[in-house]
Amino acid sequence: MFVFKQFNIDRHQVSLLLPEENQAQALFEVVEADRNELRKWMPWVDDTKSERSEAKFIKYIQGQMVAGKVFMLTIAVDNMPVGMIDFHQINQSDHHAEVGYWLSQQVQGLGIMTRSLKRLIxxxxxxxxxHKILIQVEAGNTKSSAIPERLGFIKEAEFKDQIYANGQYRDFVEFGLINKADGRHS
Known part of the structure; x- marks a missing residue:
């Protein structure tokens, strides 16, 4: 197990780990327990049908990480995997990437995702x-929108009918954060 970063919140130890296949069972159990809530916001939930499908996803992500297309971390609280956070759509020539994240309802509201995102940033x-980090959040997902807002992201755009999920079109909001320290900003 490779620990990328570790921090404490209250009495809990939070670890950001490189994804490994031995995390598949715990991650699948979280998805299964939170399936109805996650389904509202995450289109991939219905494709996660078993521990095996989660293990296949982790193996796929490991390959994408080696290729430099994704940088994903498993979020573990007290050594139990409870969510994931990643950079995807990594664009080396324009120096930007998008962030995605999800977390078990059991540990939401403790500041875990905000602190995890801070370390990823x-x-x-x-x-x-x-130079720039982007986060796209479905317009109605106020909990998820609060995280980038807390960390100084600016709402840059709202896209109407951008996502088709669960039989309907949905709007999403894009937040951006520019690295002012890199000397490349306008």
Whole structure:
């Protein structure tokens, strides 16, 4: 198990881990327990049908990470996987990437995702040399929108009928954060 970052919140130890197939069972159990809530916001939920499908996804992500297309971390609280956070759509030539995240309802509201995202941002700006980080959130997902707002992201756009999920079109909001310290901003 490779620990990328670790921090404490209250009495809980939070670890950001590189994804490994042995996390598949715990991650699938979280998806299964939170399926109805996750389905509202995450189109991939219905494709996660078993521990095996989660393990296949992790193996796929490992390949994407080696290729430099994705940087994903498993979020573990007290050594139990409870969610994931990632950079995807990594664009090396324009120096930007998008962030995605999800977290078990059992540990929401503790600041875990905000602090996890803060560490991902630091890594993106300082190690990956990103100039800009983007987050796209479905317009009605106020909990998820609050996270980038807390960290200084600016709402840049709202896209009408952008996502088709669960039989309907939905709007999404895009937030952006620019690395002011890199000297490449206008």
């Amino acid at each position: 630091d890594y993106g700006f300082n190690e990956m040399k990103l």
